[in-house]
Amino acid sequence: MDFAVPDYIHHKDNKNLGHIPGTYGLPLIGHTFPFVMNPYKVLDENFRKYGPVFKASLTFQKFVVALGPEYIQQLMLDSSKAFSARMGYNTPLGDYFAGGLLMRDFDEHKFHRRVMQTAFKIDAMRSYVDQMHPIIDEQIGQWHREQSFQFYPNIKTLLLDVGARVFLGMDMEGQATKKLNQSFLDMNEGTLALVRKDWPGLLYRKGMNGRRELEAFFLGLVPGRRGQAGSDMATFFSNEKTEDGEYFSDKIVGEHLIFLLLAAHDTTTSALTMAAYYLAHDQQWQNRLREELQGLGKDELSYDDLGNNVPDLDHCFKEVLRMNPPVPMMMRRTVKEVELGGYQLQPHTMVQISPLYTMRMEQWWSNPNSFDPDRFAREEHKQHSFLWAPFGGGAHKCIGLHFADMLFKCTLSRLLLNYRFRFAKEEQFPSRIQHFPFAKPMDNLPLVLEPLS
Numbered sequence: 001m002d003f004a005v006p007d008y009i010h011h012k013d014n015k016n017l018g019h020i021p022g023t024y025g026l027p028l029i030g031h032t033f034p035f036v037m038n039p040y041k042v043l044d045e046n047f048r049k050y051g052p053v054f055k056a057s058l059t060f061q062k063f064v065v066a067l068g069p070e071y072i073q074q075l076m077l078d079s080s081k082a083f084s085a086r087m088g089y090n091t092p093l094g095d096y097f098a099g100g101l102l103m104r105d106f107d108e109h110k111f112h113r114r115v116m117q118t119a120f121k122i123d124a125m126r127s128y129v130d131q132m133h134p135i136i137d138e139q140i141g142q143w144h145r146e147q148s149f150q151f152y153p154n155i156k157t158l159l160l161d162v163g164a165r166v167f168l169g170m171d172m173e174g175q176a177t178k179k180l181n182q183s184f185l186d187m188n189e190g191t192l193a194l195v196r197k198d199w200p201g202l203l204y205r206k207g208m209n210g211r212r213e214l215e216a217f218f219l220g221l222v223p224g225r226r227g228q229a230g231s232d233m234a235t236f237f238s239n240e241k242t243e244d245g246e247y248f249s250d251k252i253v254g255e256h257l258i259f260l261l262l263a264a265h266d267t268t269t270s271a272l273t274m275a276a277y278y279l280a281h282d283q284q285w286q287n288r289l290r291e292e293l294q295g296l297g298k299d300e301l302s303y304d305d306l307g308n309n310v311p312d313l314d315h316c317f318k319e320v321l322r323m324n325p326p327v328p329m330m331m332r333r334t335v336k337e338v339e340l341g342g343y344q345l346q347p348h349t350m351v352q353i354s355p356l357y358t359m360r361m362e363q364w365w366s367n368p369n370s371f372d373p374d375r376f377a378r379e380e381h382k383q384h385s386f387l388w389a390p391f392g393g394g395a396h397k398c399i400g401l402h403f404a405d406m407l408f409k410c411t412l413s414r415l416l417l418n419y420r421f422r423f424a425k426e427e428q429f430p431s432r433i434q435h436f437p438f439a440k441p442m443d444n445l446p447l448v449l450e451p452l453s
């Protein structure tokens with residue numbers, strides 16, 4: 001089905017924000033650098049000065065920022081269809097992730113989300129758990145042999161291997177997968193380019209070359225998966241049909257696969273890295289989780305264990321995402337005039353809401369800056385339905401949230417059952433945290449792993 005190109009994509013951002021409190025900071029760069037170094041601090045300073053709705057220039061663009069669960073709710077539920085995700089993310093992601101779900105709005109988005117429906121049903125999820133366990137077991141089982149073990153690059157490799165199998169139905173051994181992997185890493189690096197021109201020698205060109213290689217690879221992969229019975233996401237996507245019973249085109253399937261890899265990989269890598277960081281610091285919680293897992297009396301979590309059988313692990317997952325949400329800010333652009341926090345916003349105004357800030361607001365959370373998974377047993381998060389919102393909500397709500405939950409729990413449980421772990425150096429807490437593009441300790445989290453058997 002063809003959708004008309006919406007008129008609003010041709011408009012420039014509305015920068016006429018004189019009636020909104022706040023400042024744009026330094027000429028051209030605005031608040032970009034302090035924000036990238038410490039986003040919470042910049043948001044908090046503005047919140048205290050101007051209240052929950054203010055203007056700011058972040059990441060070289062002028063935004064209205066709205067802090068608090070009520071604004072997350074308004075933008076996510078978007079009952080008047082006033083907010084475009086496509087135009088919100090167009091500047092940072094538009095070229096690299098063209099055609100992905102976040103790059104589509106309203107009816108067109110709804111039509112496209114159907115490509116992914118079978119891949120996230122329960123039967124498929126069960127089969128992913130079975131596919132991921134052997135890869136996780138094998139790699140984590142070898143980790144203690146590494147000299148000066150760095151958690152971040154190792155978990156990244158592990159999750160790329162799991163992704164190659166579960167998303168694409170491939171094994172990492174092959175040359176083709178290694179090349180694919182490199183294209184993917186290049187594309188991700190390209191999203192950080194400051195000069196966004198596809199010119200020789202620039203980081204942006206490297207990223208776009210990665211995107212072109214991935215696109216060519218997926219366009220070649222999809223036809224061979226039609227009519228096949230695989231249990232990987234690429235095969236599910238390739239066999240999904242529209243309401244008219246037609247396959248989605250190779251290009252559409254390829255574009256969704258590219259975006260899926262981005263959305264899935266670095267987010268879960270970040271969550272697991274930050275979990276290992278908090279648990280290396282908090283040995284009591286580390287022991288408590290291990291005891292919960294040992295109490296189950298089995299080596300591997302099954303899909304059915306993930307719901308109610310491991311409440312402490314579940315609270316730990318929620319708490320890690322509260323402290324360091326892999327998507328700290330969510331972006332939209334208005335497509336029509338709309339009211340936000342008592343201010344009228346003209347069409348084409350960029351707006352940011354912040355899970356990062358909202359999930360640390362003192363008015364809602366007790367000791368918001370400390371790692372306390374038990375706050376979820378106390379149900380602090382239930383005071384407002386958008387107070388804990390690391391996966392967004394509404395039409396664009398993360399389609400992979402149960403997958404992320406499963407991957408996180410299966411991987412962390414294997415780590416906890418194989419090793420007791422602690423920081424490799426004495427002064428590692430608090431560590432300097434890199435916030436963009438995804439949260440992780442800047443030193444890559446060197447750990448000592450002590451085998452348990």
Ligand code: HEM
Nearest residue numbers: 101102263264267268327330390391392396398399400404
């Ligand atoms: C801890 C891990 C993850 C976090 C915190 C996370 C967070 C998010 C958030 C906040 C959004 C919505 C963004 C917005 O509305 O502006 C989103 C969308 C999305 N996520 Fe995730 N995600 C995670 C893992 C995954 C995984 C594992 C997959 C796939 C297997 C995935 C696939 C997607 C897709 C396809 C979208 C776009 C949905 C749409 O636009 O309809 N994510 N994610």
